[in-house]
Amino acid sequence: MKIAVFSTQSYEQAYLDRLNIDFKHDLTYFEASLNANTTNLAEGFEGVCVFVSDKLNEKVIEKLAKLGVKLIDLRSAGFNNIDIQAAKKYNIKVLRVPAYSPQAVAEHAIALILTLNRKTHKVYNRVREGDFSLDNLLGFNLYQKTVGVIGTGKIGAVFCKIMLGFGCKIIAYDLVESENLKAIGVEYQSFDEVLKNADIISLHCPLTEKSHHLLDATAFDKMKEGVMLINTSRGGLIKTEDVIIALKSKKLGYLGIDVYEQEDGLFFKDFSETIIQDDIIERLMAFHNVLITPHQGFFTKEAVEQIMKITLKNFTDFEQGLVLENEVVMS
Numbered sequence: 001m002k003i004a005v006f007s008t009q010s011y012e013q014a015y016l017d018r019l020n021i022d023f024k025h026d027l028t029y030f031e032a033s034l035n036a037n038t039t040n041l042a043e044g045f046e047g048v049c050v051f052v053s054d055k056l057n058e059k060v061i062e063k064l065a066k067l068g069v070k071l072i073d074l075r076s077a078g079f080n081n082i083d084i085q086a087a088k089k090y091n092i093k094v095l096r097v098p099a100y101s102p103q104a105v106a107e108h109a110i111a112l113i114l115t116l117n118r119k120t121h122k123v124y125n126r127v128r129e130g131d132f133s134l135d136n137l138l139g140f141n142l143y144q145k146t147v148g149v150i151g152t153g154k155i156g157a158v159f160c161k162i163m164l165g166f167g168c169k170i171i172a173y174d175l176v177e178s179e180n181l182k183a184i185g186v187e188y189q190s191f192d193e194v195l196k197n198a199d200i201i202s203l204h205c206p207l208t209e210k211s212h213h214l215l216d217a218t219a220f221d222k223m224k225e226g227v228m229l230i231n232t233s234r235g236g237l238i239k240t241e242d243v244i245i246a247l248k249s250k251k252l253g254y255l256g257i258d259v260y261e262q263e264d265g266l267f268f269k270d271f272s273e274t275i276i277q278d279d280i281i282e283r284l285m286a287f288h289n290v291l292i293t294p295h296q297g298f299f300t301k302e303a304v305e306q307i308m309k310i311t312l313k314n315f316t317d318f319e320q321g322l323v324l325e326n327e328v329v330m331s
């Protein structure tokens with residue numbers, strides 16, 4: 001099948017080329033992201049393969065349909081960047097990689113917690129400069145702390161299990177409660193109760209219309225003083241202006257984010273020799289108790305291999321008219 005692969009990173013091309021020996025699709029790589037300005041690049045292709053940085057609104061999808069594109073295949077689990085209703089309207093199937101390695105993302109959330117708490121990112125540089133003092137390095141035990149988990153699906157469940165291993169009390173909020181998690185000691189509470197009772201809050205729910213700005217000034221008011229907030233899910237779950245106010249007032253004691261509301265055009269690129277125009281991320285970067293990683297939660301060898309294999313298999317399933325087990329369908 002002829003596929004245009006957008007937002008291609010060099011590591012992805014290497015994986016896809018190697019794995020495609022078995023799948024034999026005709027892949028053309030574009031570094032550009034797919035959006036209203038670049039849709040013409042999809043001319044002559046039956047399918048487009050996209051990532052979280054590609055924005056497929058109704059206008060883009062309508063144009064893709066006119067160009068003869070029949071399939072959108074996401075190299076990600078999240079699909080908030082695609083107008084699913086529009087795809088349905090124009091008879092374009094949308095496939096994704098619903099699960100590849102929930103461990104990769106859950107483990108990254110824990111890396112953010114441990115780093116923010118024990119400040120290993122700072123001490124690494126300090127020791128290299130010959131500073132062996134303990135000034136400002138005081139952390140806290142995770143043991144017996146209360147961890148609030150918002151969203152206990154695949155990633156949230158792995159996260160709960162790891163944190164139980166640290167001896168934490170786990171409280172959770174989800175629209176659907178998991179009996180398996182309850183059986184191992186996770187306690188479900190209301191959204192407000194989780195905000196009120198948790199020492200650490202970790203977000204693992206998808207970004208939807210309902211969850212957009214789930215954490216805003218009203219939500220921060222309900223939290224404990226000095227709470228740690230971790231977001232490895234989607235930037236839009238947190239209202240960034242409000243998080244800055246909560247950091248300034250010390251309501252938030254720590255913030256670890258792998259995703260950022262305005263990450264498009266910023267994450268996955270090197271701006272080290274240019275001037276960053278986004279004043280909000282610059283403000284966030286200036287806080288000593290904020291740790292930002294560039295959407296790398298999924299980025300382990302095991303996860304990338306799985307993502308690429310499932311992506312190629314999705315194309316084969318479509319091409320051969322098989323059951324589309326990874327189709328995104330709106331409920």
Ligand code: NAI
Nearest residue numbers: 078151152153154155174175204205206211232233297298
């Ligand atoms: P999942 O679909 O297995 O679980 C999501 C859970 O959130 C479900 O249990 C669902 O009932 C719950 N949920 C939905 N709306 C909610 C709401 N308003 N409040 C509370 N709970 C709600 O998804 P999975 O695989 O665990 O992924 C979670 C999210 O992680 C994805 O949507 C994606 O945004 C993000 N992600 C981030 C990655 C990264 O590299 N940082 C990589 C992969 C996923």
